[in-house]
Amino acid sequence: MSDLAAYLGAAVLVALAAWAFAVEVRGGRHPIRWAGLAFALLEGCSLALLAPGTVGLGHTGVDGLSLIALGDTVRTAALSFLMLLACLLNPRPARRRSPSGQAAVAVSVQVVMVLLFVAARPTLSADGNLVADSHGRWPLAARVALFAAYAVWALVELFIAMLPQARLAPTGPLRWSVRLILAAVCVGVVWSLWSYDDIIQVLRHGWLDGSEDTASNILGAICATLVVAGTLVGKWSVAFHATVRWVRLCRCYLVMGPLWSALHQAMPQIGFPGGGRPLLAGRPAGIEFALYRRVIEILDGRLVLRAYQHPAVTAWLAHAPPDAALVEAATIATALENMRQGRRFTGSRESGATVATAAGDAGDVGDVGLAPTDLDAEVLWLSRVAWAFRRSPLIPELLERLRAEEG
Template sequence: MSDIAAYLGAAVLVALAAWALASERRGVRQPIRWAGLAFVLCEGFSLALLAPATVAVTEADAGVDGLSVIALGDTVRTAALSFLMLLACRLNPRPARRRSPLGQAALAVAVQAVMVLLFVAARPTLTPDGNLIAAPSGRWLLAVRVALFAAYAIWALVEMFIALLPQARLAAAGPLRWGVRLVLAAIGTGVVWTLWSYDDIVHVLRYGKLDGSEDTVSNILGALCAALVVAGSLIGKWSTTFEATARWVRLCRCYVVMGPLWSALREAMPQIAFPEGGRPLLAGWPAGIQFALYRRVIEIHDGRLVLRAYHHPAVAAWLEDDNGTADAADAALVEAATIAAALENMRRGRRFTGAGQCGAYGAAAVDSALVPTDLDAEVRWLSRVAWAFRRSPVIPELLDRLRAEEGYGVASRG
């Protein structure tokens, strides 16, 4: 489980870095982007290097000293923290907290040198089960090394959190804000991951023993941190793609919802159908579904125009009697009922004198504020009408009343 979590986190981070490199545009290189890319790469490689299986395999099969692998993994992880600190200072909106790149480089080199010196001075040995055993005089040195790394990591993470927090507040609502929030969650996970190593200090001082590679909890926290970083980066980068996907799903839903109403109108009036052809349904995503949906809207509208002469003048009054209300919330139901009654009248060949004056939207009770003013509004309106046409239990009752109406002959045959 520990190895799987470590390798999975490493693969996710390296894949993110590879994708960022592939999508990098030619031109002026931005230091902020390259600092973030270096951090992601170093953190991914350190997860893979410090996995227990890596240490065991390199020592057993490749003949490489396990201590060298652990030292290399720690060095790469420390370098990742240095790049994170650089990124935080570059992103911080307050100029007072932006230290110079030369100062950051000097600090990074100093931390790396102290980490290596403490490791060498502690003179650890590696046991077959992957634990580091410090020399009797090196317990304090190894403990100081662990504490130094943890303090440096907490410092870098806090600096990054402070730099990103204003962006989370000021970012526009939507994917960008959620991307920043996920990165902040990754930073919080990184803090927990770092604090988890503080028990190693007590363990080293008491027993002189340290887990050379990452344990299961550390690797799981590392994989979770990597996943949050990738998710936050992709959500912010792919906000346009997510918006297009959401629009495509919405158009597909409207297309399906309109299906029963559209089918009923085309069955009654085949002449409203456009010739087949044009853009395929799924071509040019989402242009294909948009083309098919708008063609369906036009055909439904043409069918409603043909049905004007068959509108029953009492539909709105019947609905008001049955429901006790005729407010704007029932306008879609009034329109659906009017269409259903008109289709029934067309099948019976009955027209109503003056019915065409009701307009393209049928019932005169429809609030003028609800009349769509653009194509997207028309799609939303027709989706409501189609849902009521297919789902409302009022319409079958109204059709039964229409068929049983006395004096149906008031309608003049056309």
């Protein structure tokens, strides 16, 4: 279980770093992204190096002490890049440290970690534990404490730097991206503080797990998963919005279907030549073209029906709750019936005025949520009309009344 968590977390972080590197090579270089990339890559490598399975390779001839020392060095370097990332992200210039100062701190911590490891002079037991004699317990414990303190410091700096962005991010996906990374930072703090029980263990018993224990590896895997989730949510926010818009456009296209079919059946001449299958193309451009084409064909059919619209439709609906979309849908339905029967009402423009008034308010009605452009407002309006045309129980009643009146 411990090996699985360690290698899974390592694979996730290394895959994230590889993907980010490919993106950066194509899209240019940015210090913040490169610092995050370096942290993910180094942290993933350290998880793999310090996994129990890797440290246990000592029986095959691999120097276990060198593996542990290398893993700790790589992890400390990852913390240095994490500190650099925190300073680059900090919105307050007064809290930003110079790159040279960051480099000096990073090198100093690495040197002290190596010196403490040499002073402790540990040996590696058969079960993968670091064992120190009475003179080496304090340097080994100090090494663990230094690493944990440096990790908590870097994580707290990163949390402080990113916290304002959780509120100021312009979109929901970006806010969730920051929240997930903040959650990963909190897990990282717990992961770092978990090392303090090793200090007591070293001072009392003189031995230390050479690899990460099960709890540490699980915390590392959770931290890696949250980092990747936050990164992908932030990176894919544009694709997410495009997908949401595509779904909404498809919904409007399908809602308009019955109204368009009724008009097209009565007036085939309103249809443009060539169709295609835009809904199966999976591209926003395809569905946008199909939807706006459907809008134009509906409006063309509506113009043809003006000579057939009944002047009393609004009066017939006076008892119903006021709904401009229902009035327009009823006007179209009765006009289609009049066209089938060959009845014209020349000079009637009552319903046309109603349509013009309602269309002017279409941007404030409905829940489809498209961009507030004129054409999208027309889509919203016709979606409401099409919904009423198909779903309202009043329209069949009006058609029966119209047939009875003319009969």
